[in-house]
Amino acid sequence: MMSETAFWDTSAVVPLCCRQAASGVAQRLARRYSRMVVWWGTRIEAYGALTRLHREGALTESSLRQTRARLSVLSRAWSEVLPVESVREQAEELLARYKIRAADALQLAAALVWCQGRPPHRAFVCFDERLGEAASQIGFEVAGVR
Numbered sequence: 001m002m003s004e005t006a007f008w009d010t011s012a013v014v015p016l017c018c019r020q021a022a023s024g025v026a027q028r029l030a031r032r033y034s035r036m037v038v039w040w041g042t043r044i045e046a047y048g049a050l051t052r053l054h055r056e057g058a059l060t061e062s063s064l065r066q067t068r069a070r071l072s073v074l075s076r077a078w079s080e081v082l083p084v085e086s087v088r089e090q091a092e093e094l095l096a097r098y099k100i101r102a103a104d105a106l107q108l109a110a111a112l113v114w115c116q117g118r119p120p121h122r123a124f125v126c127f128d129e130r131l132g133e134a135a136s137q138i139g140f141e142v143a144g145v146r
Contacts, residue, residue: 004032004033004034004035005123006029006032006122006123006143007037007110007114007123007140008125008126009039009124009131010038010107011126011127011144012026012029012126012144013046013074017071018053018067018070025144026125029144033123033125036074036077036078036079037078037081037111038078038080038110039106039111040080040081040082042075042107043071050064050067050068051064081110081114087106087109087110088106089109090108090112091106091109098133098137099134100131104131107131108135108138111140112138119138120139120140124140126142126144132144132145
């Protein structure tokens with residue numbers, strides 16, 4: 001089976017790093033869409049999510065180290081959309097049109113830059129309902145959102 005490329009939101013990256021309800025689905029999607037493209041800020045967003053889980057007691061110190069190591073392995077393999085002016089401009093437009101947070105607008109804008117503004121037939125892997133809905137309305141094929 002040929003590997004497919006998809007844009008991965010942080011909400012789909014975190015379940016690849018630590019055990020969550022969505023981890024099984026994320027792992028299946030990672031086998032299908034093993035060529036990952038992410039927004040430049042995804043690593044720090046995921047690191048922040050893992051650190052928050054540790055603070056909340058969901059991860060031990062040992063499991064936090066393991067999840068950070070998994071994130072490091074993933075980040076060496078993925079491609080990143082850099083924080084260029086076109087991402088910022090697109091994010092501003094998306095915030096005006098959709099009920100999404102600023103970080104989500106940056107994710108979606110990066111995905112649009114990645115696909116050169118042509119989202120049909122492009123996969124967007126995401127576990128955030130609001131972001132997934134906006135991505136779907138724009139024309140991405142959203143995978144992951146239940």
